[in-house]
Amino acid sequence: SQTIHQWPATLVQPVGSPLSLECTVEGTSNPNLYWYRQAAGRGLQLLFYSVGIGQISSEVPQNLSASRPQDRQFILSSKKLLLSDSGFYLCAWTPVRRTFYNEQFFGPGTRLTVL
Amino acid sequence: QQQVKQSPQSLIVQKGGISIINCAYENTAFDYFPWYQQFPGKGPALLIAIRPDVSEKKEGRFTISFNKSAKQFSLHIMDSQPGDSATYFCAASSSGAGSYQLTFGKGTKLSVIP
Numbered sequence: 001s002q003t004i005h006q007w008p009a010t011l012v013q014p015v016g017s018p019l020s021l022e023c024t025v026e027g028t029s030n031p032n033l034y035w036y037r038q039a040a041g042r043g044l045q046l047l048f049y050s051v052g053i054g055q056i057s058s059e060v061p062q063n064l065s066a067s068r069p070q071d072r073q074f075i076l077s078s079k080k081l082l083l084s085d086s087g088f089y090l091c092a093w094t095p096v097r098r099t100f101y102n103e104q105f106f107g108p109g110t111r112l113t114v115l
Numbered sequence: 116q117q118q119v120k121q122s123p124q125s126l127i128v129q130k131g132g133i134s135i136i137n138c139a140y141e142n143t144a145f146d147y148f149p150w151y152q153q154f155p156g157k158g159p160a161l162l163i164a165i166r167p168d169v170s171e172k173k174e175g176r177f178t179i180s181f182n183k184s185a186k187q188f189s190l191h192i193m194d195s196q197p198g199d200s201a202t203y204f205c206a207a208s209s210s211g212a213g214s215y216q217l218t219f220g221k222g223t224k225l226s227v228i229p
Contacts, residue, residue, distance in 0.1 A: 032215055043221040044159070044204065051215060059216075090158050094215070101147040101166070102208040102217050106158035 002027035004107040006091050012113045019064075019078035021110050023091030026072065032094040033074040034104065035066055037087045044090070050074060051096075086114045117142060119207050121220025128227050134192040136223045138205035141186065145207040149217070150179065150190050153202045162203070163190070195227045 003026045013019060025031050035047040046059045048066035056066050063082050067075045074091060091107040120139045128134045138148075149164035165172045165179040165188065172179045178191040192199055202224045206217040 041224075044219045046216060049215055057215075092158075101164075101210055102215060103147075103149065103161065103164070104217055105161060106151075109156075109158045111156070 002093075002095070002105070004091060004093055004105060006089075006107040006110050008110060009108065010111045010113075012115060013081050014115055015083055016080050019076070019081050019085070019112070021076040021089055021091075021112075023074040023076075023107055024072055025093045028093070028095055029071060030096050031072065032096060032102075033068065034092040034094075035074065035076050036090040036092065036106075038090060038109075039087045047076070081114045083114050086112055088112075117218050119205060119218050119220045121205050121223060123223060124221070125224045126226070128192075128195045128225065130195065130197060130227055130229050132195050132227075134190075134195045134199065134225055134227070136190045136203050136205070136225070137187065138189065138207075138220050139185075139187045140207050140218075142207070142209065142218075143186070144209040144211060145218075146210050147208045148179070148181065148188050149206050149208075150177075151204040151206065151219075153204065153222075155201075159204060192225075195225075197227045197229055200225055200227050 005024050034049045036044045050068045064078050089110045092104045094104050150162045151159035152162045153159040163174050163177050165181050167183050176193045181188045202222045204222045205220040208217045
């Protein structure tokens with residue numbers, strides 16, 4: 001069976017510090033991968049998605065970047081965090097070719113607080 | 116045209132009652148409509164999904180009703196329980212080439228009171 005992991009689960013960082021959040025998927029190959037941010041009590045904002053190694057599409061220009069160094073690994077980074085980067089970061093994956101539809105499965109999330 | 120409008124923003128239902136959440140879309144290319152359930156501090160979980168070739172899909176106490184002509188779909192939770200208290204998101208997607216994204220509604224916070 002497939003599982004998705006995110007770490008860390010929680011993170012408190014000072015303004016101006018760097019960020020690295022990691023997401024890995026097990027039990028599948030060549031998934032589509034997604035990063036979302038969810039502000040407190042708000043909806044899901046798509047930040048980045050990737051359809052393959054080294055292929056990143058950015059949906060919202062901002063202080064963040066994403067990379068996909070391996071097939072099942074997706075990393076969200078920032079060189080200098082802003083207060084507005086606080087939120088709940090969710091990674092999701094879609095099995096490619098298993099279904100014709102964008103059936104996305106979410107990870108457990110990382111709660112980021114920037115102080 | 117890419118929006119999915121979800122209502123209500125919050126909903127309070129008594130235990131045993133029916134919870135109804137509605138979504139509307141504009142993009143006629145959408146052909147996949149999932150619902151997600153999210154508990155506080157957790158990632159959203161896929162609850163149930165429908166494709167436009169059927170008007171209704173039922174899984175246990177959860178039912179999606181789909182009205183293609185009105186471009187609307189809704190989630191019905193029968194015999195609502197306190198354990199159903201969560202935020203629910205509707206979403207939509209098209210299956211066209213190069214389409215990789217789900218368009219989400221803004222969510223409905225459901226509270227089921229005993």
